[in-house]
Amino acid sequence: MADTTIKKELWERIPQDNKDAEVISRPSMTYWQDAWRRLKRNKISMLGLAFIVFMVLFALVGPTLAGHDYSTQDLTLSNIPPRFEIYQIDADTFVYVHSEYKLIDVLEDGTLIGRIKEVQNNLNDKNRVYDIDGNEVFLDYKYAAIKDSSEADAGIKFKLFVNGTEVQPYKTVWNKGHLFGTDNMGRDVLARVMYGARISLSIALIATLVNFFIGVLYGGISGYIGGRIGNTMMRIVDIITAIPLMLYVILLTVIIGTGFKSIVIALGSVYWVNMARIVRGQVLSLKEQEFVLAAKTLGAKTSRIMLRHLIPNVMGPIIVSMTMMIPSAIFTEAFLSFIGLGVNPPMASWGTLANDALSGIRTYPYQLFFPSLAISLTMLAFNFFSDGLQNALDPKMRK
Amino acid sequence: MEQRTESPKEVLLEVKNLKKYFYSKSGFIKSNVQAIKAVDDVSFTIYKGETFGLVGESGCGKSTTGRTIIRLYDVTDGDVIFDGANLSQMTQSQIRPYRKRIQMIFQDPYASLNARMTVGDIIGESLDIHHLAKGKERQEIIWNLLERVGLSKEHANRYPHEFSGGQRQRIGIARSLAVNPDFIICDEPISALDVSIQAQVVNMLQDLQKEMGLTYLFIAHDLSMVKHISDRIGVMYLGKLVEVASSDELYDNPKHPYTQALLSAIPIPDPDVAKNSHRIVLEGDVPSPMNPPSGCRFRTRCRYAMDICSKVEPVLVEIEPGHFSACHLNKNSEGVSFQETVQND
Numbered sequence: 066m067a068d069t070t071i072k073k074e075l076w077e078r079i080p081q082d083n084k085d086a087e088v089i090s091r092p093s094m095t096y097w098q099d100a101w102r103r104l105k106r107n108k109i110s111m112l113g114l115a116f117i118v119f120m121v122l123f124a125l126v127g128p129t130l131a132g133h134d135y136s137t138q139d140l141t142l143s144n145i146p147p148r149f150e151i152y153q154i155d156a157d158t159f160v161y162v163h164s165e166y167k168l169i170d171v172l173e174d175g176t177l178i179g180r181i182k183e184v185q186n187n188l189n190d191k192n193r194v195y196d197i198d199g200n201e202v203f204l205d206y207k208y209a210a211i212k213d214s215s216e217a218d219a220g221i222k223f224k225l226f227v228n229g230t231e232v233q234p235y236k237t238v239w240n241k242g243h244l245f246g247t248d249n250m251g252r253d254v255l256a257r258v259m260y261g262a263r264i265s266l267s268i269a270l271i272a273t274l275v276n277f278f279i280g281v282l283y284g285g286i287s288g289y290i291g292g293r294i295g296n297t298m299m300r301i302v303d304i305i306t307a308i309p310l311m312l313y314v315i316l317l318t319v320i321i322g323t324g325f326k327s328i329v330i331a332l333g334s335v336y337w338v339n340m341a342r343i344v345r346g347q348v349l350s351l352k353e354q355e356f357v358l359a360a361k362t363l364g365a366k367t368s369r370i371m372l373r374h375l376i377p378n379v380m381g382p383i384i385v386s387m388t389m390m391i392p393s394a395i396f397t398e399a400f401l402s403f404i405g406l407g408v409n410p411p412m413a414s415w416g417t418l419a420n421d422a423l424s425g426i427r428t429y430p431y432q433l434f435f436p437s438l439a440i441s442l443t444m445l446a447f448n449f450f451s452d453g454l455q456n457a458l459d460p461k462m463r464k
Numbered sequence: 465m466e467q468r469t470e471s472p473k474e475v476l477l478e479v480k481n482l483k484k485y486f487y488s489k490s491g492f493i494k495s496n497v498q499a500i501k502a503v504d505d506v507s508f509t510i511y512k513g514e515t516f517g518l519v520g521e522s523g524c525g526k527s528t529t530g531r532t533i534i535r536l537y538d539v540t541d542g543d544v545i546f547d548g549a550n551l552s553q554m555t556q557s558q559i560r561p562y563r564k565r566i567q568m569i570f571q572d573p574y575a576s577l578n579a580r581m582t583v584g585d586i587i588g589e590s591l592d593i594h595h596l597a598k599g600k601e602r603q604e605i606i607w608n609l610l611e612r613v614g615l616s617k618e619h620a621n622r623y624p625h626e627f628s629g630g631q632r633q634r635i636g637i638a639r640s641l642a643v644n645p646d647f648i649i650c651d652e653p654i655s656a657l658d659v660s661i662q663a664q665v666v667n668m669l670q671d672l673q674k675e676m677g678l679t680y681l682f683i684a685h686d687l688s689m690v691k692h693i694s695d696r697i698g699v700m701y702l703g704k705l706v707e708v709a710s711s712d713e714l715y716d717n718p719k720h721p722y723t724q725a726l727l728s729a730i731p732i733p734d735p736d737v738a739k740n741s742h743r744i745v746l747e748g749d750v751p752s753p754m755n756p757p758s759g760c761r762f763r764t765r766c767r768y769a770m771d772i773c774s775k776v777e778p779v780l781v782e783i784e785p786g787h788f789s790a791c792h793l794n795k796n797s798e799g800v801s802f803q804e805t806v807q808n809d
């Protein structure tokens with residue numbers, strides 16, 4: 066109690082410049098820096114971004130590193146899976162029994178060397194005879210054709226004999242030369258998935274950019290003009306949306322044929338309507354805001370108000386909707402290619418790869434697995450990323 | 465006030481029978497157009513160097529009046545004569561030179577600054593638009609303006625969200641000053657601010673007025689601060705001016721029941737005076753400008769409403785030199801209503 070006496074000095078005025086209430090302590094941060102800071106905290110979203118970056122690198126530099134050309138065929142090495150069993154013939158000779166019951170010379174580490182020429186090919190008895198470094202190798206594949214035998218029940222389709230004794234698989238190895246295996250023409254699946262990434266991602270990117278420019282301009286003008294003209298513009302958008310995408314693609318393929326160009330045109334001509342709607346909605350509400358009125362009182366022309374005031378303020382929703390548009394463009398492209406309305410061979414996109422693999426899905430499921438995985442992971446990554454971006458750019462979340 | 469009345473006053477802005485209707489459409493096929501008479505036949509004059517206050521409850525058309533004068537909105541009818549030139553019928557390109565002379569300060573310090581521009585670019589925008597200055601010179605002007613409104617030049621590279629409401633309003637003021645205007649419409653520049661900041665901003669506006677010879681149209685929704693800053697005051701109700709007088713006259717001798725009600729709503733700091741004064745409580749809301757009451761628009765809330773009020777619309781008449789009012793109650797020295805003398809002409 067003794068110390069609570071209030072001294073007279075305490076009542077003195079604080080000098081004006083000691084009041085630091087009006088001083089800004091927080092470091093200067095632009096909207097984008099702020100958004101980036103928030104995005105970085107979202108782990109899943111950053112994972113998505115990392116995968117997108119990886120996919121882009123995969124598409125850009127991958128094909129040169131793959132060591133295989135996407136279109137070079139080697140029919141002797143077709144349909145070889147990424148992982149297979151090898152049999153030992155002698156100390157350093159190994160073979161792989163191809164699914165067409167042919168022997169392929171491999172190294173112990175799984176590097177493919179080439180088809181071994183048979184000495185005898187008994188098509189009627191379903192067996193082949195080889196002479197490998199003086200060893201007589203007998204491949205008997207009649208079990209594949211016999212329906213009810215103990216071998217067929219055990220899933221055995223062939224037996225391999227070296228100098229008369231049956232050999233068991235030596236070990237299972239990874240396909241060293243073709244990590245994702247080869248397709249039915251002996252082309253490297255990894256190289257084709259990489260090349261497909263190029264085509265799929267560029268179609269998505271071009272379609273998205275076209276959408277961006279048309280959608281932002283159209284929606285921006287429609288929102289800014291408003292009134293009857295703006296409404297009419299949006300009714301046109303409604304009509305475009307009402308016609309299914311498939312119809313455009315089919316009509317376009319009739320006119321300019323199937324291929325890269327018609328997919329881009331089809332996607333570009335349809336997807337922008339969502340963008341236009343979003344931008345229009347935003348512009349409609351922003352144009353009544355006082356900062357736009359202020360620009361008008363300063364004498365700003367319409368183009369300046371659009372480019373400097375309205376569009377920068379709609380950029381958040383625009384970017385979010387673009388990142389959401391990319392996965393759906395990737396998927397639509399894949400889908401169109403899958404049903405045969407896509408790019409033409411030897412060009413390959415993920416969709417055509419999946420389509421090509423479909424016929425051999427039971428025997429060679431890996432051929433469908435890799436392009437599908439690429440499609441799914443990329444779409445997932447973009448969705449994660451755009452989700453985080455939306456939170457990061459949402460001004461209501463600003464603290 | 466007195467000195468001003470003696471010296472010949474030069475008119476800067478004359479608003480004559482200004483009307484601004486908004487049309488709201490409902491129904492797509494059979495459209496049903498309704499007029500919102502936001503400003504309905506308003507006339508007043510603003511003299512060079514003075515501050516003209518415009519008060520009224522919110523929604524009565526003050527902002528619309530200001531925005532129509534500066535031609536953010538097209539004029540439905542009437543004239544806006546600024547320094548001899550009629551702005552009301554000009555095209556946007558004809559009006560561009562006047563954008564350098566008439567400026568506006570907005571109400572909402574958050575909505576009135578573009579969040580994606582730096583403070584420097586916000587203030588310098590008019591310099592870019594009118595090609596007034598570039599590079600180093602532009603920067604000097606911006607720094608100068610920042611210091612003039614009590615901020616510092618380091619603030620030029622920052623973004624609006626880093627500032628407080630009062631600081632933002634200062635930025636808005638600096639922006640309007642960049643073109644070196646003659647006339648500034650201040651649309652409730654302080655009503656969104658803390659009371660402690662309000663006085664600072666008002667004092668700054670007054671200092672700027674003195675230094676730069678500015679003329680203000682000062683819009684507010686309550687009379688308390690307006691009296692302090694204005695030379696003359698116009699009171700608006702539902703799109704109409706109901707009373708115009710010098711600010712002292714309006715305070716000491718309000719003639720219109722609406723003005724009286726607004727005045728009685730001002731808190732009185734002296735308890736002795738407050739005890740003896742009775743507050744007139746305004747009941748209800750402002751009616752919709754889409755279909756205003758017939759006759760006197762204030763009659764639905766007026767304590768003195770009479771039969772005639774619903775039939776004859778009172779017009780604004782000069783009941784004393786420089787004092788205008790629009791009410792059937794106002795009578796001349798012979799006890800005849802001014803409305804009769806005017807409307808029988």
Ligand SMILES: Nc1ncnc2c1ncn2[C@@H]1O[C@H](COP(=O)(O)OP(=O)(O)O)[C@@H](O)[C@H]1O
Pocket residue numbers: 486487500501502520521522523524525526527528529753
């Ligand atoms: N752009 C507009 N479109 C339609 N009605 C409007 C518009 N701006 C204002 N109004 C209407 O006009 C009336 C006057 O508004 P305003 O001038 O903003 O009032 P104040 O500034 O006095 O609060 C209000 O009823 C408002 O709803």
Ligand code: SF4
Pocket residue numbers: 720721722760761762763764766767768769770773778790791792793
């Ligand atoms: S005219 Fe009648 S209703 Fe209107 S303010 Fe005067 S007394 Fe009231």
Ligand SMILES: [Mg+2]
Pocket residue numbers: 523526527528571652
């Ligand atoms: Mg207002």
